[in-house]
Amino acid sequence: MQGTVASFDQSTRAGSLLTDEGMPMDFPAASLADHIRHLRVGQRVFVETGPSGEITSIKIWT
Template sequence: MQATAFTYSPDSRSGSVLLDDGTPLPFDAGAFDAGGLRLLRPGQRVRIETAGEGTERRVTFVTLQTF
């Protein structure tokens, strides 16, 4: 699934993404580390994987979207 990076804190390696419908989803350091990224800037297109549904939905993997 694709999304857009919305926020990112390099200190905690966590932040949030916006789904294409505008829904924000937070991610933690584990999801960031799983993608092998070093840095993320707001506005970058990312590929994510999620787990759970509804209010329990969370990002488990985030990496840059490549074309």
């Protein structure tokens, strides 16, 4: 799925996003790909979710 970053706390590396389906979701720092050091509000991302709907992986568009 794809989404747009709504908030990002650089000190904790956690934040929230809005999916293309309009659903707001929070994400933990552990879900960020290793190469991601910062996300900006409005940035497009690829999102993978686990069986219970939690975000397990976020990757940025290149």
